[in-house]
Amino acid sequence: MALLLLFHTFWVRTTIAECRTPLLPKLTLIHITDLHGRTRFLNGPLHRLINKWQPDLVCVTGDLAQHRGQLDRVMGEIGRIEAREGIFFVPGNYEREEKRVIGKKRYTDQEYEEMKQVWEGAIRVLENQxxxxxxxxxxxxxxxxxxxVYGNEAYVPQDREAGPAYTVFLAHSPKIISYIEERGLRADLLLTGHTHGGQVRLFGKAWGAYKHFHVGAKPDKSVGLFAISRGLGTTKLPVRLGCFPEITVYRFNSDRISP
Incomplete structure (x- = not known):
């Protein structure tokens, strides 16, 4: 059983989504989320698992570390990711609080801004923008x-060039879909995490928190494709079962052979 848990917790599976749209040329977008301090796996370090796909951009949807002590190591690994157009990040709940032996501690505004400076050394932070x-x-x-933090989310229309664009929404929690629907917002793809896919799944179903959320991507009337990644790390329980850590590769209009 121990070997099974080790394998399910530390072996990253790559999900490939082939997308066709006239709004984009050929490009590769990679989505990762919920590292919780984990950057090395049985099948390699995170940057190597990503770089072999030669991504055009990488999107990270929160929860980089369990606590501030892990942040330098995590950002060092992210800094080794090679993405032509950059790495884009939205904060998760573990960017606002850290895990303690018992319970959690909320970061002060100053601590948050200090961490943000560290993030911005390697990634572009998008906070309601x-x-x-x-x-x-x-x-x-x-x-x-x-x-x-629920209630922080806001949609602020941005000045951008005229003409059609393929729109990707990023958020940490899939609960953002309620905000999107209530305001009649539209996108082509929504990337989220937070649920860890339930982290423990038996017979194809989550047996803990978030079992009412789907896993993976499904069609949606508001956002085209609503994706909830299983993420990479763990929280609360330090193991996964039936729910491998995940990198998702979105290949748009691609005729490339997988690496």
């Missing part, structure tokens, strides 16, 4: 919601 990324004669629009 968007960015337009040109690809050839096409446009990808990223918008990051800060729902690291």
């Amino acid at each position: 968007g960015i337009a990324l040109p690809f050839e004669n096409k446009m990808l629009y990223l918008y990051g919601f800060d729902n690291s």
